[in-house]
Amino acid sequence: MAGIVHRYRRRRYRQRVDAERAKPLKQYTSEELYARFRFGRDDIKYTADLVRPSLQHQTQRSHALSVEEQCLIALRFYACGTFYQVIGDNMGVRKTIVSNVVKAMSVALGSLINQFVYFPKDDQTAQTKHKFFQMGNMPSTIGAIDCTHVHIQAPYEREGEYVSRKGRHSINIQLVGNADLIITNCVVKWPGSVHDARILRESALYRALQSHRPNGIILGDSAYPLLPWLMTPFPVANTPEESRFNSSHCKTRCAIERLNGVLKRRFACLNYLRVQPKVACSIILACIVLHNIATRRHVPLDDNFDAPEPDVEPEQPPMFLHNEGHTGHAIRDAIVRNYFCY
Template sequence: MSLHTFLLAYRGIHMAGIVHRYRRRRYRQRVHAEHAKPLEQYTSEELYARFRIGRDDIKYIADLVRPTLQHQTKRSHALSVEEQCLIALRFYACGTFYQVIGDNMGVRKATVSNVVKAMSVALGSLINQFVSFPKDDQTAQTKHKFFQMGNMPSTIGAIDCTHVHIQAPCEREWEYVNRKGRHRINIQLVGNADLIITNCAVKWPGSVHDARILRERALYRELQSHRPNGIVLGDRAYPLLPWLMTPFPVSNTPEQARFNSSHCKTRCAIERLNGVQKRRFVCLNYLRVQPKVACNLILACIVLHNISTRRHVPLDDNFDGPEPDVEPEQPPMFLPNDGHTGHAIVRNYF
């Protein structure tokens, strides 16, 4: 056999082997993990324990975000809106790692991350629908409920800041370090006697003082230019203004002592609100994300808090998460100033 004939024969055998292997190749069929069906398999009590919310409330939330999260087709076994809600609510409720949530819900870690981020943006876009300062026709009822708490007249809100612990940011890390030396986002909330959030500021690093956050808010400019028919209660970190009442630094008279006592009893509504929110949504005790994502998550929890409060969702008594990290009161940024409004309230009511 000549060399030329041998090479042709070898080439033919080699090509036949390739064709043979190609024909025998089989594509493995994609296997999709079975998604958990909590709405079907859990009782109402079990839903409250795992998601901090009930069956009807989950359906209500799903309908709110459906226009944003609804997939057009079921291609690649796309998650339904209800399944996306359950994944995100599970994260908000326990704040654990995405991998743990994925194992529990039957999805991948990356899927949990994408769903939580998308759900947070969708809920955050509803902030103006669920968070609003009392209007003129609502102030009378708001004042009455606050007065029942501590005999403080004309109160339409209580203001305070709370910190949310985050992981060290990649950029401008030092700005997020608070007085405890931890990386935090400083959130300012205004609430009413029913523990409903009526105004919020979610973007400031932990190093920013409470009074500065207030001064930069549109609410401050609005109340400064159009004085409300009532007062807001704040601690000593805030300035004393015609519409913002802070306690007397020192009680020099029995009337001032009674004012301070009433102020404390009434303003505790905002402290209770912060505690309830962090107890219901344990993720707010520590967010392992960058600040922008953290702010979206916080806004989502604020919307969910108001929804849960208005729909009278019970707070699970079997609480197994960490206790909220209480921030000490910020030192005053302003000199003590009794002001005419404070004296008038003391003179007329105490």
């Protein structure tokens, strides 16, 4: 009886073939880098050096991403805000790598927030006031405050809290900026349903300025309370002097509105983030740090890129806070008497 012969086929393993990685720093001109990454060659290298301690791989694997490559992947995402798969195809890496790199890069940049986002120091206050005064003749101004919404996908938890007054899920971020469009303070953690005034009142900035009144004033819209250091416009201007104050207030405070617009034009990902709130906050913080880097390094803003215009949130009704406006009224009236009675 013939024996039964079993034939075994050797299993063939498919060798992983990685797409050829793009070499943007070599293949693009400076103008092309600005258009695709919002930064030039020297700015990209500067940013890579900042995050190198956090992102430098210890592995010797041949396919490990360099810090510069990680930086370029994340900057490409911040600049256009498209799907991870599209970024991966463009940069020659897998979608999961893009996701991991964006998260790691955002955390690394966010850890630098205190290095790049800070209130004007004593020796900078006079220059800050002068630049604001040149904008609209508002005296003693050291900042302008406003909140802006970054839309996100519906979160898994506490979904209703993230619905803004426009009916979209968002993170409501508070920004204080100067006349040069530098962000000097930020709060990035609150759901879209939270009122601007509450974000301020719960912030470390509020506690600090209530305890130690600054040498100057911050300008806010009517959604904020009138405080000794926070000037809001007159709800109704009953005199020519009050009307001139309101006009000056509006011209000067427009700096923060311009800042919000520039931030979202430079980093189009902030128009809609397809991530959960925790990751969204990390990305927003990273973009804030990058915005200040770009502004201080005079990185040009390319007006020709294809990005949606940022949404303008409807003005919120004022949140009245009892027993906080008396001194604020007195200071505002003094400003009107001393600067707008002519």
